[in-house]
Amino acid sequence: MKNKKLIIAVVGGNECSAEECKAAYQLGLEIAKAGHILVCGGLGGVMEHACRGAKDGGGLTVGILPGTEKSDANRYVDIPIATAMSQAHNAIIVRCADAVVAVGGKYGTLSEIALAKDMNKSVYGLKTWEIDGVIEISTPNKFIKKIRSLFPLTKCK
Numbered sequence: 001m002k003n004k005k006l007i008i009a010v011v012g013g014n015e016c017s018a019e020e021c022k023a024a025y026q027l028g029l030e031i032a033k034a035g036h037i038l039v040c041g042g043l044g045g046v047m048e049h050a051c052r053g054a055k056d057g058g059g060l061t062v063g064i065l066p067g068t069e070k071s072d073a074n075r076y077v078d079i080p081i082a083t084a085m086s087q088a089h090n091a092i093i094v095r096c097a098d099a100v101v102a103v104g105g106k107y108g109t110l111s112e113i114a115l116a117k118d119m120n121k122s123v124y125g126l127k128t129w130e131i132d133g134v135i136e137i138s139t140p141n142k143f144i145k146k147i148r149s150l151f152p153l154t155k156c157k
Helices: 018-033 046-056 084-096 108-116 139-150
Strands: 007-012 037-040 062-065 079-082 098-102 122-126
Touching: 007 018, 007 046, 007 084, 007 108, 018 037, 018 046, 018 098, 018 139, 037 046, 037 139, 046 062, 084 108, 098 108, 108 122, 122 139
Parallel strands: 007 037, 007 098, 037 062, 062 079, 098 122
Antiparallel strands: none
């Protein structure tokens, strides 16, 4: 894993509170500053704020979209992938990720958490569902510290 960029999925609601938006932005910023790639559902809310943070941090963003149009992606997505798979796109998001972070969210986020846990992915939660096996984090910075401890050979800026 030396010098490997991790792919970190940020999952959460298409609508979010001001607190969740701020947390998602900071999470995206920290992911980018650590030299990793952000993947998400590519739409609004948590996804858009995380992508904006990643772009402000000089990072790369990938949006796995539920519909057929790449143009549906938020303006901070570098690589839009239109799946035409509706909610089934959640499985692609978590499958390609090395780790998953849930911020807020409703049932779509819950499905992503469940899929990630079923795939034995590390799942972190920030102001989201309280579920056994989901590692609660209080700040985006603590998430990055945790990722660095789990993947010590990765190149982090």
